[in-house]
Amino acid sequence: MFNENEIKNLDLDYRLIRILILFNKAFKCISIFVFLIILFLPFYPIDFAEESEKNFRESQYSGIVIKSYIDYANHAAPTIVFSNHSKEEISPKFFSNVSVGDSVVKIKGKLTVKIYKVDGKLAIYDYLKDNEDVKH
Numbered sequence: 001m002f003n004e005n006e007i008k009n010l011d012l013d014y015r016l017i018r019i020l021i022l023f024n025k026a027f028k029c030i031s032i033f034v035f036l037i038i039l040f041l042p043f044y045p046i047d048f049a050e051e052s053e054k055n056f057r058e059s060q061y062s063g064i065v066i067k068s069y070i071d072y073a074n075h076a077a078p079t080i081v082f083s084n085h086s087k088e089e090i091s092p093k094f095f096s097n098v099s100v101g102d103s104v105v106k107i108k109g110k111l112t113v114k115i116y117k118v119d120g121k122l123a124i125y126d127y128l129k130d131n132e133d134v135k136h
Helices: 004-043 048-058 094-095
Strands: 061-071 077-082 087-089 102-107 112-116 121-124 131-135
Touching: 077 094
Parallel strands: none
Antiparallel strands: 061 077, 061 102, 077 087, 102 112, 112 121, 121 131
């Protein structure tokens, strides 16, 4: 009926067909999984801006800045250190406008930070505008 070489070829073909069938099943499962993720992802509420604003609004700190640096150990977060040795992560825009010796006041519930500059000027950092307006 079949010689030995033909049986070996049939066995090899059978293995190849089994591998292709398994690959096809795996591909279908992965495709369905990806489709479901894409389908339901828009319904998952992710609002990082709202959460960030909430965290900023709830924060409270004040003191004289004794050090400002980029904390590379913490995702390169701009950081200031107060005279009482407490630390506060701040935005890059805020960071660029705070100097050592400035007094900073952030009141809980507010979205602004008052910065009393060493030269006597009052600067107000507005979280929503993410800029600093200098008032004389």
